[in-house]
Amino acid sequence: MRILAAGALAFVPVLGAPPATPEPETPPQAVSVQVEPGVSKGTGKLVPTAGADRLVAPLGVDPACPATLKIGMRSEAKKAAYATMRVEADSPLTASRAMLTSYLPPGYEVRAKLLVAVPPGTAEGTYGLRLRTPSSTLKVPVEVVPVDGLDNGGNLALRRPVTASSQHTNANYPPCSVADGDRSSNGWAGGNGWNDATARSWPDTVAIALGGARQVSRVDLYTLDTERYPASRYGLRDWDVQVRAGGGPWQTVAQVRGNTAGSARSDFAPVAAEDVRVVALASNGANDYTRIIEVEAR
Protein backbone atom coordinates (compact mmCIF):
# COMPACT_ATOMS: atom_id res chain seq x y z
CA MET A 1 0.00 0.00 0.00
CA ARG A 2 1.29 3.44 -0.88
CA ILE A 3 0.92 6.02 1.84
CA LEU A 4 1.21 9.67 0.97
CA ALA A 5 4.14 11.49 2.52
CA ALA A 6 2.76 13.97 5.00
CA GLY A 7 4.17 16.97 6.77
CA ALA A 8 7.32 17.16 4.67
CA LEU A 9 9.43 20.18 5.38
CA ALA A 10 10.95 22.41 2.76
CA PHE A 11 14.55 21.69 1.87
CA VAL A 12 16.70 24.72 2.60
CA PRO A 13 20.26 24.57 1.28
CA VAL A 14 23.08 25.87 3.44
CA LEU A 15 26.12 27.43 1.82
CA GLY A 16 29.06 25.07 1.74
CA ALA A 17 27.02 22.00 2.65
CA PRO A 18 26.08 19.53 -0.06
CA PRO A 19 22.38 18.64 -0.19
CA ALA A 20 21.28 16.10 2.37
CA THR A 21 18.72 14.45 0.30
CA PRO A 22 16.80 14.44 -2.88
CA GLU A 23 14.23 17.19 -2.70
CA PRO A 24 10.88 16.13 -1.27
CA GLU A 25 8.89 14.25 -3.87
CA THR A 26 6.24 16.94 -4.05
CA PRO A 27 6.04 20.38 -2.44
CA PRO A 28 5.34 20.19 1.29
CA GLN A 29 2.09 22.14 0.98
CA ALA A 30 0.85 19.49 -1.42
CA VAL A 31 1.79 16.49 0.68
CA SER A 32 0.76 17.70 4.13
CA VAL A 33 -2.87 17.86 3.04
CA GLN A 34 -4.31 15.52 0.45
CA VAL A 35 -7.68 15.82 -1.28
CA GLU A 36 -9.31 12.87 -3.05
CA PRO A 37 -12.51 12.66 -5.08
CA GLY A 38 -15.42 10.38 -4.25
CA VAL A 39 -19.17 10.13 -4.48
CA SER A 40 -21.47 12.37 -2.42
CA LYS A 41 -24.59 10.88 -0.86
CA GLY A 42 -26.16 14.32 -0.97
CA THR A 43 -27.12 14.25 2.72
CA GLY A 44 -25.44 17.60 3.37
CA LYS A 45 -23.25 16.08 6.06
CA LEU A 46 -19.59 16.76 6.60
CA VAL A 47 -18.22 13.43 7.84
CA PRO A 48 -15.05 13.29 9.98
CA THR A 49 -12.69 10.41 9.16
CA ALA A 50 -9.64 8.86 10.84
CA GLY A 51 -7.05 6.35 9.65
CA ALA A 52 -7.54 4.22 12.79
CA ASP A 53 -10.27 3.67 15.37
CA ARG A 54 -7.81 4.25 18.23
CA LEU A 55 -4.35 5.71 18.66
CA VAL A 56 -1.62 4.28 20.88
CA ALA A 57 0.63 7.07 22.14
CA PRO A 58 3.73 5.80 23.95
CA LEU A 59 4.85 7.67 27.04
CA GLY A 60 8.37 9.00 27.41
CA VAL A 61 9.40 8.89 23.75
CA ASP A 62 11.46 11.53 21.99
CA PRO A 63 9.18 14.53 21.26
CA ALA A 64 10.64 14.59 17.72
CA CYS A 65 8.74 11.36 17.01
CA PRO A 66 5.19 11.76 18.37
CA ALA A 67 2.28 9.42 17.71
CA THR A 68 0.58 10.19 14.39
CA LEU A 69 -2.90 9.70 13.01
CA LYS A 70 -4.33 10.41 9.59
CA ILE A 71 -7.45 12.53 9.96
CA GLY A 72 -9.86 13.89 7.39
CA MET A 73 -13.36 14.98 6.44
CA ARG A 74 -15.61 13.98 3.56
CA SER A 75 -18.29 16.17 2.03
CA GLU A 76 -21.64 14.53 1.46
CA ALA A 77 -23.13 17.85 0.43
CA LYS A 78 -24.83 18.64 -2.88
CA LYS A 79 -22.64 21.68 -3.58
CA ALA A 80 -19.00 22.61 -3.11
CA ALA A 81 -18.28 24.61 0.04
CA TYR A 82 -15.58 25.56 2.50
CA ALA A 83 -15.51 22.89 5.18
CA THR A 84 -14.04 23.11 8.67
CA MET A 85 -13.38 20.44 11.27
CA ARG A 86 -12.19 21.11 14.80
CA VAL A 87 -9.66 18.87 16.54
CA GLU A 88 -9.88 18.56 20.34
CA ALA A 89 -7.54 16.53 22.52
CA ASP A 90 -7.99 15.95 26.25
CA SER A 91 -5.41 17.74 28.39
CA PRO A 92 -2.48 17.29 28.80
CA LEU A 93 -2.22 15.76 25.32
CA THR A 94 -1.63 18.26 22.52
CA ALA A 95 -2.54 17.96 18.86
CA SER A 96 -0.48 19.49 16.04
CA ARG A 97 -3.53 21.22 14.59
CA ALA A 98 -6.70 22.59 16.14
CA MET A 99 -8.55 22.75 12.86
CA LEU A 100 -8.69 21.34 9.35
CA THR A 101 -10.14 23.64 6.69
CA SER A 102 -10.55 23.04 2.97
CA TYR A 103 -12.66 23.90 -0.03
CA LEU A 104 -14.48 20.63 -0.76
CA PRO A 105 -16.51 19.66 -3.82
CA PRO A 106 -19.30 17.12 -3.16
CA GLY A 107 -17.93 13.66 -2.40
CA TYR A 108 -14.37 14.87 -1.94
CA GLU A 109 -12.33 13.99 1.11
CA VAL A 110 -9.45 16.01 2.56
CA ARG A 111 -6.85 14.27 4.71
CA ALA A 112 -3.96 15.46 6.82
CA LYS A 113 -1.48 14.05 9.29
CA LEU A 114 -2.11 14.81 12.95
CA LEU A 115 0.69 14.57 15.52
CA VAL A 116 -0.39 13.85 19.09
CA ALA A 117 2.18 14.73 21.76
CA VAL A 118 2.28 13.21 25.24
CA PRO A 119 4.04 15.60 27.65
CA PRO A 120 6.37 14.08 30.28
CA GLY A 121 4.49 13.17 33.46
CA THR A 122 1.24 12.32 31.68
CA ALA A 123 -0.61 9.56 33.56
CA GLU A 124 -1.20 6.29 31.74
CA GLY A 125 -4.74 5.79 30.57
CA THR A 126 -7.22 6.51 27.81
CA TYR A 127 -7.71 10.10 26.66
CA GLY A 128 -10.23 11.64 24.31
CA LEU A 129 -9.54 12.94 20.84
CA ARG A 130 -12.53 14.41 19.02
CA LEU A 131 -12.92 15.41 15.39
CA ARG A 132 -15.89 17.76 15.17
CA THR A 133 -17.72 19.04 12.13
CA PRO A 134 -21.00 20.99 12.33
CA SER A 135 -22.91 17.78 11.56
CA SER A 136 -21.04 15.08 13.49
CA THR A 137 -18.28 14.15 15.91
CA LEU A 138 -15.83 11.28 15.58
CA LYS A 139 -14.15 10.10 18.77
CA VAL A 140 -10.76 8.40 18.56
CA PRO A 141 -9.56 7.14 21.96
CA VAL A 142 -5.87 7.77 22.63
CA GLU A 143 -4.22 5.15 24.81
CA VAL A 144 -1.19 6.47 26.66
CA VAL A 145 1.03 3.53 27.57
CA PRO A 146 4.65 3.17 28.69
CA VAL A 147 7.03 1.78 26.06
CA ASP A 148 7.31 -1.41 28.12
CA GLY A 149 3.56 -1.87 27.72
CA LEU A 150 3.50 -1.45 23.94
CA ASP A 151 2.48 -4.30 21.69
CA ASN A 152 5.77 -4.32 19.77
CA GLY A 153 5.02 -7.33 17.56
CA GLY A 154 8.36 -8.82 18.64
CA ASN A 155 10.38 -5.79 17.54
CA LEU A 156 12.60 -5.06 20.56
CA ALA A 157 13.69 -1.71 19.11
CA LEU A 158 10.21 -0.24 18.78
CA ARG A 159 10.01 3.21 20.41
CA ARG A 160 13.26 2.71 22.31
CA PRO A 161 15.74 5.59 22.69
CA VAL A 162 17.92 6.22 19.64
CA THR A 163 21.23 8.06 19.38
CA ALA A 164 23.02 8.87 16.15
CA SER A 165 26.49 10.09 15.17
CA SER A 166 24.96 13.21 13.60
CA GLN A 167 21.66 14.59 12.41
CA HIS A 168 21.05 16.67 9.34
CA THR A 169 19.42 19.93 10.34
CA ASN A 170 18.13 21.10 6.96
CA ALA A 171 14.90 19.14 7.33
CA ASN A 172 13.08 16.72 9.54
CA TYR A 173 15.28 13.62 9.95
CA PRO A 174 15.27 12.78 13.68
CA PRO A 175 17.22 9.68 14.77
CA CYS A 176 14.16 8.46 16.76
CA SER A 177 12.37 7.97 13.43
CA VAL A 178 14.29 4.72 12.86
CA ALA A 179 12.35 3.16 15.76
CA ASP A 180 8.90 4.72 15.30
CA GLY A 181 7.30 1.61 13.82
CA ASP A 182 6.88 3.10 10.33
CA ARG A 183 8.90 1.30 7.64
CA SER A 184 7.47 3.25 4.73
CA SER A 185 9.85 5.48 2.76
CA ASN A 186 7.02 7.76 1.79
CA GLY A 187 7.33 9.90 4.89
CA TRP A 188 10.90 10.80 3.94
CA ALA A 189 11.84 14.37 4.98
CA GLY A 190 8.61 14.40 6.97
CA GLY A 191 10.03 12.82 10.11
CA ASN A 192 10.02 9.16 9.16
CA GLY A 193 13.69 8.55 8.53
CA TRP A 194 17.15 9.49 9.68
CA ASN A 195 19.63 11.33 7.44
CA ASP A 196 23.09 11.92 8.85
CA ALA A 197 24.93 15.24 8.51
CA THR A 198 28.26 14.15 7.02
CA ALA A 199 28.08 13.60 3.26
CA ARG A 200 30.61 11.18 1.80
CA SER A 201 32.18 10.65 5.20
CA TRP A 202 32.01 7.28 6.92
CA PRO A 203 31.26 5.58 9.18
CA ASP A 204 27.95 6.91 10.55
CA THR A 205 26.29 5.20 13.49
CA VAL A 206 22.79 4.88 14.87
CA ALA A 207 22.27 3.01 18.16
CA ILE A 208 19.13 1.83 19.91
CA ALA A 209 18.96 1.07 23.66
CA LEU A 210 16.67 -1.92 24.16
CA GLY A 211 15.69 -1.07 27.74
CA GLY A 212 17.57 -3.97 29.34
CA ALA A 213 19.32 -7.19 28.34
CA ARG A 214 17.47 -8.91 25.50
CA GLN A 215 18.16 -11.97 23.43
CA VAL A 216 18.72 -10.77 19.86
CA SER A 217 19.28 -12.89 16.74
CA ARG A 218 17.95 -10.77 13.91
CA VAL A 219 18.08 -7.16 12.71
CA ASP A 220 16.11 -5.76 9.79
CA LEU A 221 17.15 -2.46 8.23
CA TYR A 222 14.91 -0.37 5.96
CA THR A 223 16.63 2.28 3.86
CA LEU A 224 15.23 5.01 1.59
CA ASP A 225 13.50 3.33 -1.35
CA THR A 226 10.80 4.95 -3.45
CA GLU A 227 10.03 4.88 -7.14
CA ARG A 228 11.74 8.22 -7.63
CA TYR A 229 14.52 7.61 -5.11
CA PRO A 230 15.35 3.92 -5.43
CA ALA A 231 17.56 2.23 -2.86
CA SER A 232 19.92 1.26 -5.68
CA ARG A 233 20.93 4.94 -5.87
CA TYR A 234 19.82 6.55 -2.62
CA GLY A 235 19.85 3.67 -0.17
CA LEU A 236 22.44 2.27 2.20
CA ARG A 237 24.88 -0.17 0.59
CA ASP A 238 27.31 -1.41 3.25
CA TRP A 239 26.88 -1.67 7.00
CA ASP A 240 27.77 -3.67 10.08
CA VAL A 241 25.29 -4.74 12.74
CA GLN A 242 26.74 -4.52 16.23
CA VAL A 243 25.52 -5.30 19.75
CA ARG A 244 26.83 -4.70 23.23
CA ALA A 245 25.89 -5.52 26.80
CA GLY A 246 26.74 -3.79 30.06
CA GLY A 247 28.26 -0.82 28.26
CA GLY A 248 31.05 -3.10 27.07
CA PRO A 249 32.74 -3.00 23.67
CA TRP A 250 30.64 -3.25 20.51
CA GLN A 251 30.65 -6.64 18.89
CA THR A 252 29.96 -7.09 15.18
CA VAL A 253 27.34 -9.81 14.65
CA ALA A 254 26.49 -9.30 10.99
CA GLN A 255 27.76 -7.50 7.91
CA VAL A 256 25.82 -6.40 4.86
CA ARG A 257 27.70 -5.51 1.68
CA GLY A 258 26.49 -4.43 -1.73
CA ASN A 259 22.85 -3.94 -0.76
CA THR A 260 20.64 -2.35 -3.43
CA ALA A 261 17.23 -3.25 -1.94
CA GLY A 262 14.88 -1.26 0.27
CA SER A 263 15.42 -3.61 3.18
CA ALA A 264 17.85 -6.25 4.33
CA ARG A 265 17.55 -8.88 7.04
CA SER A 266 20.53 -10.04 9.08
CA ASP A 267 20.33 -13.26 11.09
CA PHE A 268 23.00 -14.27 13.59
CA ALA A 269 23.58 -16.54 16.57
CA PRO A 270 21.43 -15.38 19.53
CA VAL A 271 23.31 -12.92 21.73
CA ALA A 272 22.40 -11.01 24.90
CA ALA A 273 22.34 -7.31 24.05
CA GLU A 274 21.35 -4.09 25.75
CA ASP A 275 22.11 -1.95 22.71
CA VAL A 276 22.02 -2.56 18.99
CA ARG A 277 23.71 -0.33 16.48
CA VAL A 278 24.17 0.00 12.77
CA VAL A 279 27.55 1.19 11.54
CA ALA A 280 26.94 2.64 8.09
CA LEU A 281 29.91 2.34 5.75
CA ALA A 282 28.69 3.33 2.27
CA SER A 283 25.60 4.31 0.32
CA ASN A 284 24.73 3.76 -3.33
CA GLY A 285 26.10 6.96 -4.78
CA ALA A 286 23.58 9.81 -4.85
CA ASN A 287 24.81 12.59 -2.51
CA ASP A 288 26.24 9.94 -0.29
CA TYR A 289 24.52 10.22 3.05
CA THR A 290 23.19 7.54 5.36
CA ARG A 291 19.42 7.34 4.97
CA ILE A 292 17.67 4.86 7.27
CA ILE A 293 13.90 4.54 7.57
CA GLU A 294 13.65 1.87 10.28
CA VAL A 295 15.76 -0.59 12.27
CA GLU A 296 14.05 -3.58 13.90
CA ALA A 297 15.61 -6.07 16.31
CA ARG A 298 14.32 -9.51 17.24
Ligand SMILES: [Ca+2]
Ligand atom coordinates in the same frame (compact mmCIF):
# COMPACT_ATOMS: atom_id res chain seq x y z
CA1 LIG B 1 10.46 5.12 10.58
